[in-house]
Amino acid sequence: MERYQFTLKISCEEIHAYSILSGDKNPIHVDQLAAKQAGFKSIVAHGLLVQSKIISRLESLFQLEQGSIQIACTFLSPVYAEEILEIEVISTVQEIKFKGTIQLHEVVRGGIKKSERI
Template structure:
């Protein structure tokens, strides 16, 4: 694996509120291969032909096989690791999502990267909740392939 080009913003747990409103990234590009799509289809049981059937997808509105939208969401961790690192937390968890949209498809073999904006930082008992708007950009694309508000929690 190659060394990432992006250097993450490093912030301590107690300094999280100072990141509100800040943009992060973008991350390095990542190729979404047909093998990635096939493995995701097998793992989730979602074998919709738009994802896995080359002949079907060729005659679709997209003209090719496309990645599952939920596959985009599932690869957020390595992208976020390139965008930021929270130090001083005993544990960080994905608490959920507020809003998710897939404005454009991700064709098999395409490259995506992510950028983020820290929308909210709210104090919790023993830590902080962060709402992070993550936008996945498609290389050469006009629209993002995914825009999601992740709710993350960091505890002491």
Template sequence: MIGKSIDELKVGDKASFTKTITETDVYLYAGISGDLNPAHINQVESEKTMFKGRIAHGMLTASFISTVLGCYLPGPGTIYLGQTLKFKKPVRFGDTITAVAEVISADQEKNRVILKTTCYNQNDEVVIEGEATAMPPKKA
């Protein structure tokens, strides 16, 4: 299976991925990444922070954008070239996050696509926003 090529993409195309963040997700990410910040894994210490409890790693949440790009839009074969991110709200254990990518420009000559990337929680609040640059797959 191959994703959409540059000539199949148009401004306004959208795709999304939704996942509920679990305590296990956060602990596995902490172990894989080495980010053992108490804000993520220590309830007692995290209660002393401005968040008043544990939060998910921002980059764990942002990784859902990669899922959208690599699996849905443009899809398999896509090369993820860059990303800007603004972390707007904390993500807590049990939050259901939807990552959305929307094509905002496509350059056929350079085979590049720019996508608006936004992650929302279950209350439709923006938790992350940014832009991704990707190289869609070429048709065989």
């Protein structure tokens, strides 16, 4: 078993660019006032954007091949623009598990199962 840690920060610019590319124009992702009116403290990062940034780092760290993994990810709380997300990773032969915290509060957890290519 191996353990790793890394940090991520998702900028407002990345969130705005993702909104345009994905077509997700929900105002909580692009408008500070709309996000606050909806009960959030700031602009909320898209879940798939956060997940893709985590998976990208894990792919680099473990040299994972496309098509050879199964991904699961659960969000427990919003990830806000410009917050530092601390990722803890535990890797075994068959699985990589991760959890993300912001100021010691768990906001995301998930895992990757390694599998044989079909």
